[in-house]
Amino acid sequence: MRFGSRIEDGRGAPGAGRLARFAAVGGSGVVVNLAVLHALAQWLGVPEVAASALAIEASVLSNFLLHDAFTFRDRRGGHGRLARLGRYHAVSLVGVAIQLGTFAVLALLARHALGWPSLGSLRLPAQAAGIALAFAWSWAGSARWAWAGAGVARKPAAGGRGRGLLPVTLFAALVALHVLPIWLVRYFPTQDGPLHVENVLALLGHGASPLLRGYYEANWGAQPNWLTQALLAPLLAIASPITAEKLVLSGYTVLMPISFRAVLPRGPRGWWAALAVFPFVHAYPFHMGFWNFCYGVALAFLAAGFWLRTRGRLGPGRFAALAVLSLLLYLAHSVAFAAALLVAGAVLGVRAARSLARARRHPARRRRVAAAYARRAAVGLAAAAPGLLLLAAWLLAHRDRVAARIPLAELAAKLAAGYSLVSIDRRELPLAMAVMLVLAVAAVHAALVRAGRGPRLRAHDGWLVAAAAFASLYFAVPDVVAAGAHVSDRMALLALLCVAAWIGAAPAGPAAPARRAAVALAAIAVVALGVRLDKQRQLSAYLEEYASASAAVEEGRVLLPLALSPYGPRDVHGRRMGYRIKAFLHATGWIVAARGGVDLKNSQANTDHCPVRFPAGRNPFRVIAGSLGRMEGVPPCVDLRGARRLGRIDYVLVWGATRELLETPCGAALAADLAARYEPVWLSAPSGMLEIWRPRAALAVAR
Secondary structure, eight states, X not given: OOTTOOOBOTTSOBOHHHHHHHHHHHHXXXXXXXXXXXXXXXISOOOHHHHHHHHHHHHHHHHHHHIIIIISGGGOSXXXXXXXXXXXXXXXXXXXXXXXXXXXXXXXXXXXIXXXXXXXXXXXXXXXXXXXXXXXXXXXXXXXXXXXXXXXXXXXXXXXXXXXXXXXXXXXXXXXXXXXXXXXXXXXXXXXXXXXXXXXXXXHHTTTOHHHHHHOEEOOSSOSOOHHHHHHXXXXXXXOHHHHHHHHHHHHHHHHHHHHHHTSOSSXXXXXXXXXXXXXXXXXXXXXXXXXXXXXXXXXXXXXXHHHHHTTOOOHHHHHHHHXXXXXXXXXXXXXXXXXXXXHHHHHHHHHHHHHHHTXXXXXXXXXXXXXXXXHHXXXXXXXXXXXXXXXXXXXXXXXXXXXXXXXXXXXXXXXXXXXXXXXXXXXXXXXXXXXXXXXXXXHHHHHHHHTTOSOOOGGGHHHHHHHHHHHXXXXXXXXXXXXXXXXXXXXXXXXXXXXXXXXXXXXXXXXXXXHHHHHHHHHHHHHHHHHHHXXXXXXXXXXXXXXXXXGSOTTEEEEEEESSTTOSBOTTSOBTTTTOOTTSSTHHHXXXXXXXXXXXXXXXXXXXXXXXXXXXXXXXXXXXXXXXXXXXXXXXXXXGGGGGGSOOSEEEEEOOOHHHHTSHHHHHHHHHHHHHEEEEEEOSSSOXXXXXXXXXXXXXXX
């Protein structure tokens, strides 16, 4: 059956009420399942996998009794209770396999990949993941077979109802698989993630802290990049910084595939096409820690799906919903907001062109069509007006000069290789090229099918127009504009997503090739997850070593972190461990989150579109480095003699000071400044990558 389709009860009425009862019973089964698991594993010492199997059986029996008495009480006439119990067990067998398999895989990953003796605190989330994947299957099998009693109307299965459920199950499983790595490591390695956490904490504590007020200004302006800060702030009140960050990352990982699904056709065909999104979910911007951009892309596709479903016809309720989406998009990211406008305009423009072409022999009709589409465009722009006005004001106030441009040949090579999908491991390169190959083959196939049916525009061609626009911007716009970096990677990602949407939304031609392409892309995404998890586990271990410096740092201190090896140590082949991601550039954020204080290499505070900013006269990037590039160089070029103008520096944290780096001009100057004015007080273990230095005067006072 199709997921979400109507299943009729014995009286022929839609089964929405039955689904609600089924979900309620399922909820009680979750409680039984987790309670039995906890009792057996925690109190009785039963091995985890065996305890999981017994907990599943207990929940199956509990669910059957409640379904038989409550959910399907009008369907008990066709078979005896034992027969129904046997059928329900048969239906549940697939769900049991999903649940037990999920739990067993996670337990094995914990033991063999991460070196944990058990899942520990992740035991219950692992069990809950299996429960969620099995729910849809259990509902379908129970309603269509286990309690298919006498008198229930049955329609012949055109092509098989179960096949309609398969892509939904695969989609849900892939979402769960993409969330899983976030929770399998203690510190999920991103470049800017720790900065988001420390800056929200700084804003929340700014009013009550003289230290924070002395080094930061609260930035309460109506700038973009507020959305994830607003999400993170309440989470930090109820969870640890590490958990709060994981919740934000998990939220995006769930939202992005759902938003992409919203722009595709209804039914199984749309669910199959939605599998194509997964190579793009954890792309380069995600690992860079560009939270607001990532959420903005998800919201842009959600807004595009809303626009497509309504065909631009906006009543008062829809108008209000689109206005709210517009405001959220602006608060997420200006590029994502502009992307949503571009996609909506391309889709509406193509549909208008088609309608005008069909009415070309009827002038009066053409005028009516043109007027109707002009009204839709005007109403859409009015709904987007709050975000548009804020964006216009922001751009007028930030007409910064261009800082960097990538050579055209290099841009072309990166786009062809799918470089925007590559982040923390060199082994992602062939996988990204495989994604580009699959997309190219699928796009050529779709174009050939179209060529045989005439050159007319189709309704979904707006996606192709949007993809062409993003590709043009990819080559035309500099990589760094108005304090926004990595613009080319963002444009490339948007272009590829639009191509995937165009392929998935195509109404013409056989569905099998598009389905095969989507499945191939999903398979590549799963392989990429495994490749990245291995590197994430290594980076997380070094991040734990870095964060262990919290024990050596006093509360409420001023820290100057200097990452000489921001990508991490070299691997066995002499290559950068983090590849494109500087996971240790802002790792001090975890120390500040634990101990409070000020991070003088807080690059977000070097801008005016984040929660806090450095005062103009006491900006460390200008005072001791001169620029962002010098402060974050490899090695950083800083003059510690100018630190007195900043007030004070309590600790200097030096990460990855190799002999090779210390022999460079900037490295040698840093080593001389440290030796003259500071003294080492702590060395991390086991690798010794992190050194903590304190001013000699502070040590003399302490003694």
